[in-house]
Amino acid sequence: EPEVTQTPSHQVTQMGQEVILRCVPISNHLYFYWYRQILGQKVEFLVSFYNNEISEKSEIFDDQFSVERPDGSNFTLKIRSTKLEDSAMYFCASSEGDSYEQYFGPGTRLTVT
Amino acid sequence: QKEVEQNSGPLSVPEGAIASLNCTYSDRGSQSFFWYRQYSGKSPELIMFIYSNGDKEDGRFTAQLNKASQYVSLLIRDSQPSDSATYLCAVIKGSQGNLIFGKGTKLSVKP
Numbered sequence: 306e307p308e309v310t311q312t313p314s315h316q317v318t319q320m321g322q323e324v325i326l327r328c329v330p331i332s333n334h335l336y337f338y339w340y341r342q343i344l345g346q347k348v349e350f351l352v353s354f355y356n357n358e359i360s361e362k363s364e365i366f367d368d369q370f371s372v373e374r375p376d377g378s379n380f381t382l383k384i385r386s387t388k389l390e391d392s393a394m395y396f397c398a399s400s401e402g403d404s405y406e407q408y409f410g411p412g413t414r415l416t417v418t
Numbered sequence: 419q420k421e422v423e424q425n426s427g428p429l430s431v432p433e434g435a436i437a438s439l440n441c442t443y444s445d446r447g448s449q450s451f452f453w454y455r456q457y458s459g460k461s462p463e464l465i466m467f468i469y470s471n472g473d474k475e476d477g478r479f480t481a482q483l484n485k486a487s488q489y490v491s492l493l494i495r496d497s498q499p500s501d502s503a504t505y506l507c508a509v510i511k512g513s514q515g516n517l518i519f520g521k522g523t524k525l526s527v528k529p
Contacts, residue, residue, distance in 0.1 A: 353515060355514060361513070396462070403510075404510055412460075
């Protein structure tokens with residue numbers, strides 16, 4: 306069964322450093338998403354991506370965040386200058402359409418020290 | 419008013435019983451509703467989706483939607499200890515499908 310994959314599973318970085326989180330969505334899916342979940346809190350939407358551009362973004366997704374689809378399979382989230390409060394689980398998700406079911410990857414646990 | 423509200427629980431049921439999980443949402447224009455299961459430290463796993471008023475059954479799971487009351491529920495029949503997890507209700511917001519999640523209800527099924 307096709308699934309969303311994410312790498313790395315755990316990333317530890319120092320405050321102020323840049324990190325890139327990687328995702329491989331399900332191959333025939335057209336919509337891609339990033340969500341995050343701070344420990345003990347709810348899952349929060351960050352950004353959606355369709356047709357090689359950002360479709361929507363939340364207030365959380367400020368100038369330090371960017372997304373890219375560098376090739377036909379990968380979808381990346383870059384955080385330019387990490388802060389302590391960026392520590393969270395980051396989930397990538399994909400779907401066939403904008404109102405369709407979204408399937409989540411296993412997540413990347415980001416720890417900023 | 420919170421966009422998606424759920425009782426945080428914990429909800430404790432004995433093995434074999436029916437677990438009933440509830441969710442309300444604030445945007446009357448919402449059209450698509452999802453239930454995810456999340457084990458501790460893991461990612462959300464889609465278990466049910468419902469788009470139309472009424473009931474939708476899939477194995478031991480039944481999702482119920484009442485758009486007039488802005489209410490969606492999940493019933494789990496013959497609950498098993500392996501069903502112990504946090505159940506997340508999610509609603510699509512926006513034109514590009516971004517999900518708004520509730521805080522989740524923690525379910526504990528006792529053997």
